[in-house]
Structure formats: structure tokens, C-alpha cells
Amino acid sequence: MTNDTMTIRQMCDAFDVTPRTLRFYEAKELLFPMREGQKRLFTRSDRARLKLILRGKRFGFSLEEIRQLLELYDRGDQQHEQLTQTYELAQQRLSDLERQRDDLNDAIAELRDQMKWGEKMIASIRASARAAE
Numbered sequence: 498m499t500n501d502t503m504t505i506r507q508m509c510d511a512f513d514v515t516p517r518t519l520r521f522y523e524a525k526e527l528l529f530p531m532r533e534g535q536k537r538l539f540t541r542s543d544r545a546r547l548k549l550i551l552r553g554k555r556f557g558f559s560l561e562e563i564r565q566l567l568e569l570y571d572r573g574d575q576q577h578e579q580l581t582q583t584y585e586l587a588q589q590r591l592s593d594l595e596r597q598r599d600d601l602n603d604a605i606a607e608l609r610d611q612m613k614w615g616e617k618m619i620a621s622i623r624a625s626a627r628a629a630e
Contacts, residue, residue: 501540501541502531502539503538503539503543504536504537504538505519505530505536505537505539507539508543508544511544512547512548512551514547519537519539522550522560523537525560525564526564527546527550527560527563527567528546528547528550529543530543546567549563549566553566556587556590556594557590557593557594558586558590562586565582566579566583566586
């Protein structure tokens, strides 16, 4: 192993993922580690790709979307197409996340209102029960 490569264990430790995750990403053709017998060796390129995969997953991109964006890297256009498509996809995802946030804020406000109503009803029932005693 050279300083430029990492074993599967080193990758797991560095990126807080499991070996199963790395093998899954390899099976999905997102990572392409070198092989020395049964040993997988991950290059700097693999590390950069994994960083992008994990970031994309965190933002809610599908693995297929991530795979397609990563494939654009080698087009020879100084990553113009990759950056353009990534930006467009990110704009859509941001809109989706903001819409979800707004929906959650509305649901939280409505639930708080219902809980206030519930508190008043409980207090009223308790007061009626005490008065009847």
C-alpha cells in the first residue's frame, strides 16, 4: 500500500462508513477501487468521489443522480457540464427542502395550537370535576 491509497478499513475509519457501504457503492459503479488479490485499495480519486457521494446523499440526491453527475467529470470540458447539472439539481433539491421545511413549520404550528386547545379542555374538565366534588 502506498501513501496515495487506503484500505477498506482506513476508508471506513476516515469517512465513518461500513465496509458494506463501500462494497455497495462499488457495486453501483460509484467507486472503482484497485484490487490486490482480495484487497481493495482506494485512491485519492476514490476518496474524492466518496466525499461527493456522501455529500450528495446528505442533500437527498438519489444514488442514480449522483452516479450520473460523477460520470460527467471525465468529459474534458473542465467540468462545465458536471457543474451546470449539479447546480441545477441542487437548485431543485433546495426548493424541495425549503418546501418540506415550510410544511413542517406549518404542521408544528398547527400541532402547538391543537395542544393549547387540549390543555384548555383538560383544565376545563378538571375544574368541572373539582366543582362537582
